[in-house]
Amino acid sequence: MSDAARKFLLGIVLFLIAGALVGGIYGYAVIGLMVAALLALVWQVRQLLSFDRALRTGNFDDFRYGDGIWEQLFSRFRYENDKSQRRKQEYRRLLKEIRKSTNAMPDGAVILNADNEIITCNRAAKGLAGLKRKKDLGQRVDNILRDPELVGLLHAKDQSASIEIPSPVVDGNWLNCRVVRYGADQKLLLLRDVTERIQLSKMRRDFVANASHELRSPLTVISGYLDALSDDDQMPSTWAKPVSQMRVQGKRMRHILGELLELSRLESAGKAESDQTVDVVDLLNKAKQAYEGHAQVASIVVREESSAGLNSIPAEIETVIVNLLSNAVRFTPNDGEITLAWRSGADGADLVVSDTGEGIDPEFIPRLTERFFRIDKGRSREAGGTGLGLAIVKHVLARHNAELLISSEPGEGSEFRCHFPAERVVVSPPSLLS
């Protein structure tokens, strides 16, 4: 108990005793005590009402009856009140400073609380996403920018994730969105206009697709004549080798054009929507069978570690398997082993192609999915490689929100793991899979 509280209680007790004594002098000790108690009560009620008034008006200066415990209460309260006012002012000043500096930024910045409600935003956010600082204050940002991908991003744990959404303000424009978390579950939503980049990459994609398409028809004609020539008995024997080589190269070019067209299609196709459940183990077995009977191929083992299905398009998963398996076959000696595995867990499912082949130098691993990247170009070409296989695999996986994880040890072998998110995994008895 503080000194003031002790003094306060002592004062009341003495006051009551004095009341009883004065009353006792006149032979009414109990009445004297009651009058003293009533007076003490009135006094305290008065102090309480004054405190209430001071709280409502915020004016503690004209408090006239303050002493003892009440005085201490008032001064403590006034001190805390002043402190909080000063803090508020400082907070407002800081917010103004932040707004001033972020207003100078070309990118949109939106500060959100834990419930994704807008605390404040800069001027660029208005131009890019139509957000208005005063009008939209306290509104949920996902109620204003209604994009399912943005909703996903706001709840994603991955700090480095970013998405591209169509601009809600200008038709045909695109925004890149990133979420940076800070403090106690607060978020900073960053918006950037990426229209030019998106248009450029669309132009590049269209150009590659159009060029591949245009080249395919004349190539088919040339290949047709070369086939006819090689079947012609009257063709001079000196032409046999060049014609045969031209046919091989023609076939190779058709293969490259086909893969380029496939890449363009995958790039512009968006997310893989399907109501089919793919039996991955069945596809693995079929891919293995395609190599059965070949003398020059390492032994292939299929491991079915899960009976789960995969929500996808069968042809696309087949493409992934064929590309990874054909690489494993090309880069693994005959006495090596290739393992095709399908496994699932709480965080999704993995399609794994591993081999005991020559492995890959770690410095090349990040570049393997680049178009036309091959560690040994000459050797890859000889073996019929185009350098587009892993790029295709990467794009198919991106359409499934899946990722390709590569690990390898030179001289020991490689592992290509396709990790699919849990929402793509269909857990049902294998007999029900289609």
Ligand code: ADP
């Ligand atoms: P390619 O048509 O040349 O196989 P890919 O995109 O499929 O093109 O592969 C790119 C390169 O990655 C290959 O040329 C090869 O150097 C390397 N690579 C792919 N798979 C393996 C593997 N299983 N073992 C060793 N190297 C591999």
